[in-house]
Amino acid sequence: MAHPHAQDSPDKDFFISYARADERWAEWIAGVLDTAGFAVAFDLRDLPAGRSAVQWMDDAIARSERILAVISPHYFDRRSFVGAEWPTAFSDRRRWDGRIVPVVVEECEAELAEHPLLGHLTPLRLTGLPEGRARTELVARLESSRAARYPGFGGGQGFRGGQEIGGDQGFLTGQGSGGDQGGRPDPRADRRRAECFRIGPLRTTWRLVEGDGEEAITRENVRLSITPEFVELPEEMAAWRDEIAAEQAERRAKGLHALWNGKCYAVEGLGVSRTVGEEAPEVCLRLRHADYYTFLATQQLDRPFADGTTPRGRYLSAEDPEDAPAFMSCSFGTNVAVVTHDHQVVFSRRSNRVGSLPGLWSSSANEALSRDLDARGRTPPDLYDVAKRGLAEELNIQPDEYRIRLLTFGIDVELQQWGAFFIAELSRLSAAQLGERRTQGVPDRWEHDHHEYVPFDVDTVLGHLLSEDRRGLWTPGAPGLFYFALVNRFGKRTVQRRTAALLRRLDLGGRPPFPPAAP
Structure with a gap:
């Protein structure tokens, strides 16, 4: 991946970054986001025939508000193109703080913690969840980060089209649902949901x-x-x-x-x-x-x-x-x-x-x-x-x-x-x-x-x-x-x-x- 170009008005909510071994997960996540009303850049369906994959990826990232990374051990495998390119592609950490969404689909705690860009972020963990709850968790967490851009309330007072409130600070650097302040699973959150x-x-x-x-x-x-x-x-x-x-x-x-x-x-x-x-x-x-x-x-x-x-x-x-x-x-x-x-x-x-x-x-x-x-x-x-x-x-x-x-x-x-x-x-x-x-x-x-x-x-x-x-x-x-x-x-x-x-x-x-x- 080349370094993303600056773009004043991104037209995509998320670019999905994943290792080929997790292609089915990436496809499932893209489908959930599409249904929830997010605009998604996903190479498996969006990459035009005959176009350079590297060039398309560079442009797609530049046009996206955030990057959703599908995290598993495959993501950090040096043989994986995406895993190897992270440190170079996003060397400007300040530019991407608050704009990278790590979604863990298979546990890899050590690799994630040691990553120079992902290690300090709080991931969303889908591991071990049934499909319905995984869908709900994914949409709810991403809606939480989008709420300031497309505000809504109770019976639905908000319209799409509001600008983002709070700048680049999203849920990625704080505590997410089901995690403590360090991103670890929080048993209290599970107990809150146990009676749901x-x-x-x-x-x-x-x-x-x-x-x-x-x-x-x-x-x-x-x-x-x-x-x-x-x-x-x-x-x-x-x-x-x-x-x-x-x-x-x-x-x-x-x-x-x-x-x-x-x-x-x-x-x-x-x-x-x-x-x-x-x-x-x-x-x-x-x-x-x-x-x-x-x-x-x-x-x-x-x-x-x-x-x-x-x-x-x-x-x-x-x-x-x-x-x-x-x-x-x-x-x-x-x-x-x-x-x-x-x-x-x-x-x-x-x-x-x-x-x-x-x-x-x-x-x-x-x-x-x-x-x-x-x-x-x-x-x-x-x-x-x-x-x-x-x-x-x-x-x-x-x-x-x-x-x-x-x-x-x-x-x-x-x-x-x-x-x-x-x-x-x-x-x-x-x-x-x-x-x-x-x-x-x-x-x-x-x-x-x-x-x-x-x-x-x-x-x-x-x-x-x-x-x-x-x-x-x-x-x-x-x-x-x-x-x-x-x-x-x-x-x-x-x-x-x-x-x-x-x-x-x-x-x-x-x-x-x-x-x-x-x-």
């Missing part, structure tokens, strides 16, 4: 906090308690927020698209009790004031502080995600599973215009809790009304056209984002009529680019969630949402029995055909 929702090989980072889907949580039993004081950021994170505000003001002055600093809430905690007699769940959600720029600053989870620690390592290291400070939890979203009158459930795919997990399949509709849109004077917001707003804005469904129930509360332990799951059953609209309704205009049409209608029965929905071509393409909360919707309709025992039978029939007891075999 999973079905056989389908593993998520969504942790259930209250509810099981069978018994709905009534509107009367949900109370929001608001402290009308703004969360206070640590000094360094406050400076990150100031960077964001200054950049957006500059973009606005130039007539460019700028992100609106919407008013939102930070979650201080969630308390659960039971009513006397019926022992129905009662939930108290404690909130403080926050805003979108604060959310963006705190979502730079792997950006290093001056002392080398990161927000993830400093504030999210406890085993219980509920122990995190309120300023790290500046998001609460409602997610709804919509079932049509002719018994079809709606799956929605997030468009590439949203900043939060683009290209992944999600709930039928989702909406973030907003102080601008949901506050009612001195009366706290109503989560049922927030969910209804999402149904109206994303699917053009009005409140008198469905019955809605709140099923569960939970948190994505990877991104520290809270949410509630609902089911809405349409009283008159069929799947065809709902599709037609969307063609007549919806306010937030840009948030989703595709919808699927799947028969709402246990085997079909679970089969859809577990299908090999879809298993790694769900947002963290989506599998749990649709599972608990099934529980609400068919009962817990029935869903559990059908799930076990389906896993046996599909031979999916938690062992997907992964990792990719060597060529």
Whole structure:
């Protein structure tokens, strides 16, 4: 590889660097990134016939924002062209700090630690993970580094196209999910995930906090308690927020698209009790004031502080995600599973215009809790009304056209984002009529680019969630949402029995055909 040329406006997010022995891994990673909405330079498919491979590689690196290195012992083999060329090709370490993403697919601790450019970086480790979780980890970590460039929040307020906030400092030099400050696997992170929702090989980072889907949580039993004081950021994170505000003001002055600093809430905690007699769940959600720029600053989870620690390592290291400070939890979203009158459930795919997990399949509709849109004077917001707003804005469904129930509360332990799951059953609209309704205009049409209608029965929905071509393409909360919707309709025992039978029939007891075999 020759030294990369300077390029003012890279048109690729990642150049994939790998040894030929890991070609299948590189191809799998490229496919995952493509689906998630990243622009990827990958020689196996992009190198034109007849062109010099060295020249193409030189140009592709120059056009790429970051380099993703597929790390295994093969990568450091002196017979491997790529391994031998690293010290020469990237001799200017300062130029590439924060722009190299090491993804470990086979352990090689000693070689990695001794490498002059890679040794000081925190790698993302896919070793030993089932395919679904590997997909989720890969996309979530890379989204974390891209969040400042394509900001997104809760229900998806962000558009693609924002400039990068925070310069070249990405997650690469700080603590990543599942690692300590030195990049070693962190058992506390594994314990945080141990209680997360999973079905056989389908593993998520969504942790259930209250509810099981069978018994709905009534509107009367949900109370929001608001402290009308703004969360206070640590000094360094406050400076990150100031960077964001200054950049957006500059973009606005130039007539460019700028992100609106919407008013939102930070979650201080969630308390659960039971009513006397019926022992129905009662939930108290404690909130403080926050805003979108604060959310963006705190979502730079792997950006290093001056002392080398990161927000993830400093504030999210406890085993219980509920122990995190309120300023790290500046998001609460409602997610709804919509079932049509002719018994079809709606799956929605997030468009590439949203900043939060683009290209992944999600709930039928989702909406973030907003102080601008949901506050009612001195009366706290109503989560049922927030969910209804999402149904109206994303699917053009009005409140008198469905019955809605709140099923569960939970948190994505990877991104520290809270949410509630609902089911809405349409009283008159069929799947065809709902599709037609969307063609007549919806306010937030840009948030989703595709919808699927799947028969709402246990085997079909679970089969859809577990299908090999879809298993790694769900947002963290989506599998749990649709599972608990099934529980609400068919009962817990029935869903559990059908799930076990389906896993046996599909031979999916938690062992997907992964990792990719060597060529």
